[in-house]
Amino acid sequence: MNPFSFLAEVTAPVADAVAHAGKTTPEKAIVTACFLFACACFVLSLKWLSAPSTARKGNHIGALGMTIAIVGALLSAGVVQYQWIILGLVLGSAAGIPLALLMPMTHVPQRTALSHAFGALAAALVGTAHYYMDFSFADTSAVTMGILALEVLLGALTFTGSLMAFGKLQEWLPTRPMTYKGQNIVNVSVLIAALLCGGLLAWHPDMTWLFPILIVLSLAFGVMLILPIGGGDMPTVIALLNSYAGMSASLMGFVLNNKLLIVAGALDGASGFVLSIIMCKAMNRSFTNVLFGAFGQVQPPSVQGEKKPVKSTTAEEAAQILEVAHKVIIVPGYGMAVAQAQHKVREMYDQLTKRGVDVRFAIHPVAGRMPGHMNVLLAEAEIPYDKLSEMDDINGDFPQADVALVIGANDVVNPAARHDKGSPIYGMPILNADLAKTIFAIKRSMNPGFAGIDNELYTLDQTLMLFGDAKVVVGSIAKELADLD
Amino acid sequence: MPDIGSHLFVFLLAAFLGLEVIKRVSHMLHTPLMSLTNAISAISVVVAIELAGQNHSTLGIVLGTIAVVAAMSNVVGGFLITERMLKMFKKREVRQ
Numbered sequence: 001m002n003p004f005s006f007l008a009e010v011t012a013p014v015a016d017a018v019a020h021a022g023k024t025t026p027e028k029a030i031v032t033a034c035f036l037f038a039c040a041c042f043v044l045s046l047k048w049l050s051a052p053s054t055a056r057k058g059n060h061i062g063a064l065g066m067t068i069a070i071v072g073a074l075l076s077a078g079v080v081q082y083q084w085i086i087l088g089l090v091l092g093s094a095a096g097i098p099l100a101l102l103m104p105m106t107h108v109p110q111r112t113a114l115s116h117a118f119g120a121l122a123a124a125l126v127g128t129a130h131y132y133m134d135f136s137f138a139d140t141s142a143v144t145m146g147i148l149a150l151e152v153l154l155g156a157l158t159f160t161g162s163l164m165a166f167g168k169l170q171e172w173l174p175t176r177p178m179t180y181k182g183q184n185i186v187n188v189s190v191l192i193a194a195l196l197c198g199g200l201l202a203w204h205p206d207m208t209w210l211f212p213i214l215i216v217l218s219l220a221f222g223v224m225l226i227l228p229i230g231g232g233d234m235p236t237v238i239a240l241l242n243s244y245a246g247m248s249a250s251l252m253g254f255v256l257n258n259k260l261l262i263v264a265g266a267l268d269g270a271s272g273f274v275l276s277i278i279m280c281k282a283m284n285r286s287f288t289n290v291l292f293g294a295f296g297q298v299q300p301p302s303v304q305g306e307k308k309p310v311k312s313t314t315a316e317e318a319a320q321i322l323e324v325a326h327k328v329i330i331v332p333g334y335g336m337a338v339a340q341a342q343h344k345v346r347e348m349y350d351q352l353t354k355r356g357v358d359v360r361f362a363i364h365p366v367a368g369r370m371p372g373h374m375n376v377l378l379a380e381a382e383i384p385y386d387k388l389s390e391m392d393d394i395n396g397d398f399p400q401a402d403v404a405l406v407i408g409a410n411d412v413v414n415p416a417a418r419h420d421k422g423s424p425i426y427g428m429p430i431l432n433a434d435l436a437k438t439i440f441a442i443k444r445s446m447n448p449g450f451a452g453i454d455n456e457l458y459t460l461d462q463t464l465m466l467f468g469d470a471k472v473v474v475g476s477i478a479k480e481l482a483d484l485d
Numbered sequence: 486m487p488d489i490g491s492h493l494f495v496f497l498l499a500a501f502l503g504l505e506v507i508k509r510v511s512h513m514l515h516t517p518l519m520s521l522t523n524a525i526s527a528i529s530v531v532v533a534i535e536l537a538g539q540n541h542s543t544l545g546i547v548l549g550t551i552a553v554v555a556a557m558s559n560v561v562g563g564f565l566i567t568e569r570m571l572k573m574f575k576k577r578e579v580r581q
Contacts (some may be wrong), residue, residue: 042525043502049518050509052574059571062521063564073531079538082549088537091555099558100565108516111566115523115559121557122529129536242519246526254492256532262492263499268526275515332490365512372515379573386576390512449524454576
């Protein structure tokens with residue numbers, strides 16, 4: 001028996017999947033080999049992404065895998081004309097390049113939301129096309145049709161949901177949660193109606209009039225799911241949408257007999273899932289809470305006693321205190337991103353390290369608007385990544401810190417999360433900035449943060465507020481430090 | 486007829502492998518991780534190509550071509566922006 005016929009036998013099922021049916025030919029074996037190779041590349045890609053030293057290699061092999069997969073698709077037997085494919089590839093690349101290269105790093109959350117929308121759109125369109133083209137309704141199994149319906153449902157809701165998230169992140173839509181009475185009931189009813197459509201279609205694929213209804217309900221549900229989400233919950237939601245987009249690609253693989261899709265989609269789905277769990281834990285929200293997306297409701301802040309006075313200071317005074325400190329921990333938050341202050345932070349960091357001050361950054365998992373947002377911004381400002389510490393690694397160091405400098409972070413440093421059972425953020429793990437000897441907090445005004453809660457940190461005896469735009473304030477601290485020479 | 490059973494095996498293995506691999510990704514790389522997985526999940530470009538390249542359904546060609554555009558923008562954009570971000574992560578001082 002020659003080794004090639006063995007290969008053909010092993011790969012036959014997958015090759016069948018590629019060309020939908022029929023006997024294994026050398027062409028199909030090539031396509032299968034391409035897809036297998038791509039599969040291996042994707043797994044390696046994610047494995048190598050685990051550490052910064054190998055991460056770029058991971059990205060390269062991922063791109064290689066994708067290229068080979070596209071070559072495989074172009075070679076597959078079903079493809080008989082190329083003009084539309086080429087048009088699509090060219091237009092898609094033309095859209096993707098500026099989205100990747102011109103987007104400022106502070107806009108990465110928006111870009112990510114937008115790309116989730118594109119990915120989900122592709123999945124929903126392919127599913128829709130296959131419903132109308134391929135389904136000889138007589139011999140479609142209920143399971144296959146059910147999976148197809150679920151795939152379209154997920155794709156469509158992720159499409160509009162991601163567009164909504166994009167709108168909120170871009171501030172084209174109000175970033176505050178939009179809620180109304182009975183919202184959860186309405187949302188759940190729409191989802192159930194969509195699922196019922198899918199279920200009915202599974203048993204009666206020939207009820208074609210149901211399919212547009214399924215699509216419309218799913219699109220509507222995507223919008224309604226994101227309406228009540230506030231800006232502070234975006235990291236969890238983006239991770240969740242990431243997972244949904246991957247799942248819909250994977251389900252498409254089930255319907256179209258394409259194992260490469262199943263694997264790549266499952267990897268993406270798993271990634272989004274893991275990230276949303278991490279985000280959830282970092283906000284002390286339950287797993288059920290994530291799955292049903294029922295978060296973001298803001299309780300009206302309980303009326304508290306009279307406000308304690310806050311003390312404020314100037315950049316000059318802050319610079320003098322920072323200069324004589326031994327250990328400084330900087331806590332960045334969304335305010336730093338909004339003000340695009342990361343480069344000024346770098347200048348201040350340079351001034352301080354030049355004087356031998358030990359400066360580190362404490363990154364809360366949900367700081368910013370997407371997982372890892374702060375790390376990317378600080379990396380953009382060329383702050384060495386070994387100075388960035390995760391919450392659990394640095395929390396023990398705050399009592400020894402002379403200064404904790406909070407730049408545009410709010411809820412993640414609110415001590416109420418530790419002891420105030422009435423607070424909406426009670427139980428959320430926080431950065432122990434309040435334990436530092438002196439605390440500076442840079443903030444635009446005394447308006448409460450996204451969760452709409454007063455922050456006790458600002459009224460502590462050792463806290464000094466620096467009011468103003470983060471970029472301006474940090475810039476003047478850096479300048480004062482330079483002038484102190 | 487799709488072989489749902491064997492697909493489920495593949496799905497299950499890939500999902501567990503994904504969970505194990507992703508759990509090990511450093512927290513500081515979560516944003517590049519998201520853009521990379523986003524590019525990888527644009528693998529639907531493969532089936533979109535097959536739709537746009539067949540010639541027995543106009544609807545299929547139209548939807549397929551739009552899907553190729555949407556997925557391809559993620560492929561190109563996703564890998565490029567991941568590269569752009571990863572280039573920025575440096576351990577030591579470079580500017581002095």
